[in-house]
Amino acid sequence: MQPNYAAVIELAKTAGAAILEIYNRSEYTVVEKSDDSPLTEADLAAHDIISKGLPEILNVPVISEESSAPDQSERASWKQFWLVDPLDGTKEFIDRHGEFTVNIALIEEGQPVFGLIYAPVTDECYYGGNGKAFCKIGDEPAIAIKASNPNVQIGEFNRIRVLGSKRHGTDELNRLCDKLEERVASVERIAVGSALKLAFLASGQGEVYPRFGNVSEWDIAAGHAILRCVGGDILSLQYESLRYGNKPSMIVPGFFALGQIEFDWRTLLLA
Numbered sequence: 001m002q003p004n005y006a007a008v009i010e011l012a013k014t015a016g017a018a019i020l021e022i023y024n025r026s027e028y029t030v031v032e033k034s035d036d037s038p039l040t041e042a043d044l045a046a047h048d049i050i051s052k053g054l055p056e057i058l059n060v061p062v063i064s065e066e067s068s069a070p071d072q073s074e075r076a077s078w079k080q081f082w083l084v085d086p087l088d089g090t091k092e093f094i095d096r097h098g099e100f101t102v103n104i105a106l107i108e109e110g111q112p113v114f115g116l117i118y119a120p121v122t123d124e125c126y127y128g129g130n131g132k133a134f135c136k137i138g139d140e141p142a143i144a145i146k147a148s149n150p151n152v153q154i155g156e157f158n159r160i161r162v163l164g165s166k167r168h169g170t171d172e173l174n175r176l177c178d179k180l181e182e183r184v185a186s187v188e189r190i191a192v193g194s195a196l197k198l199a200f201l202a203s204g205q206g207e208v209y210p211r212f213g214n215v216s217e218w219d220i221a222a223g224h225a226i227l228r229c230v231g232g233d234i235l236s237l238q239y240e241s242l243r244y245g246n247k248p249s250m251i252v253p254g255f256f257a258l259g260q261i262e263f264d265w266r267t268l269l270l271a
Helices: 005-023 041-057 090-094 150-157 171-183 196-202 217-229 265-270
Strands: 030-032 038-040 062-064 080-088 101-108 111-119 124-129 132-137 159-164 186-191 208-216 233-235 251-258
Touching (some): 005 041, 005 111, 005 124, 038 041, 041 090, 041 101, 080 217, 111 196, 111 217, 124 196, 159 171, 159 196, 171 208, 171 265, 196 208, 196 217, 196 251, 208 217, 208 265, 251 265
Parallel strands (some): 062 080, 159 186, 159 208
Antiparallel strands (some): 030 038, 080 101, 101 111, 111 124, 124 132, 208 251, 233 251
């Protein structure tokens, strides 16, 4: 069952408004979580709004970054659940870069079937389900989005656009870019914060997003759902499918996010 898209967008915008109210203050509280990552008042405000609002849209369990995930045995009995990162890109929030998002996904039988990524600063909302994906900016009508065709980028522009984090550059990523330069085309590296990388990939602003460090399932589930609507996917570093909520840990040890799965990425990424 798909949720009411308009209701989820409105909820994300309400959470986004609460985030911006705190973002625009001269001071706010920041503490460190047990994993040394930062937690702000904005994370908690957005969590409270979303975790209360989602069951009113579709009454299934909610897992949020800012709440304790139930044991695997309990999660395994759920046919559907919401998977939420109330404020993805907390460090970008703290540094006032503006590239932070609200991420909301609906998981069914371990697969992301609906996803929404909302950027409060720019009022951009990317969302998708049932094989269709859209971008809605402010009060403008939503427009359909589609992924970039790597063959066109290579043939017409002699380039592959590789999306990556502003904070997590790695030797593995550098080696992959060197390999793409050698075998395919010039590499244009685009550094973006938070889940916006996945939103940009789904909307044709890049071709591939490799990640060689750990992330959590709530970081990528919304973008994964949107990517699937435009012919893309997120695969493990072994080029295998991902499932959500069915492992003891909700950590994903790296991945390849692809705008178009039909392109022969396997040869390039695994060789």
